[in-house]
Amino acid sequence: MWEEPSDITSRDLFDGRGGKADAPASNTFVFEKEDLDGTTPKFVVKDASGVKWKIKLGVEAKPETAAARLVWGAGYFANKDYFLPVVKVTGIPGDLHRGKNLIGRDGTIRTVRLKREDEHKLSDWEWKHSPFQGTREWNGLRVLMAVLNNWDLKDVNNGVYAGTDRNGQPVRLYMVSDLGASFGKTSATKSGKGKLELYRKSRFIVKTSRDTVSFSSPGRMPVYEIFALPEYVRRVKIHWIANNVPRGDARWMGELLGHLSPSQIGDAFRAAGYSDEEVQGFVEVIERRIGQLREL
Secondary structure, eight states: OBOOOTTGGGOOTTTTTTTTTTSOSOSEEEEEEEEOSSSSOEEEEEOTTSOEEEEEOSTTHHHHHHHHHHHHHTTBOOOOEEEEEEEEEEOOOTTOSSOGGGBOTTSEEEEEEEEEOOSOEEEOOOGGGOTTTTSHHHHHHHHHHHHHTOOOOOGGGEEEEEEEOTTSOEEEEEEEOOOTTOSSOSSOOTTOSSOHHHHHHSOOEEEEOSSEEEESSSOOOOGGGTTSHHHHHHHHHHGGGGSOEEHHHHHHHHHHHTTSOHHHHHHHHHTTTOOHHHHHHHHHHHHHHHHHHHTO
């Protein structure tokens, strides 16, 4: 789940875990198949080198790209994500189930996240039944999700991947593999993703005791959303992830994130296509939250 980031002060949060070497060679792709998992439009494409990518369209493209870099910067594993402001995909069928309105007639698509598909997902993993449950690293991941305001912490958004450690040995990598619901509101809402003003206005720490600290994200859905009962129940069931984190583990995460410079944090958002003004705003909020954690 976590490897100590001994190079944390110099990690490249612009290119992220994949670095420049794994980045897309161009912005032109060939359609392979549609992916109907989740609620966000996605499909698999292939580039000229034969590398397969999963393209995510819509409002999650920017926040997911930035979040993946910050998660990796703190020593957790993340997918190799890249943001492109515009791509062109040939061979898109006319019977797509989702996202048709986001695709131009010539296959042009704007504001996309691309994830390399050369890592094999073995299974999902559950927060309540993780082999890391109760460890500092597991608690630290809970805190990090609260820092990002990632409210969509359903177990199906976690992935176990076949990979290698820094010594080249085969390992199972435990990731939060869907980070698109970050940097907005603290509870489920389609419009509350990647929005600086919503992120800036949201609460972070909601309660502290001598031994524990509780956060606002993932928050419960608003009561007026109870008409969407199945989703409301699912959100109630994951709210515990935000509560009663040991203070020492929360402070550990603050100290860890404190090694990232404002420039590094800003690079994560610059890589996701945010404007200079937005980058500065996001950095200010994250720096403030890091300070709150270090004071625990």
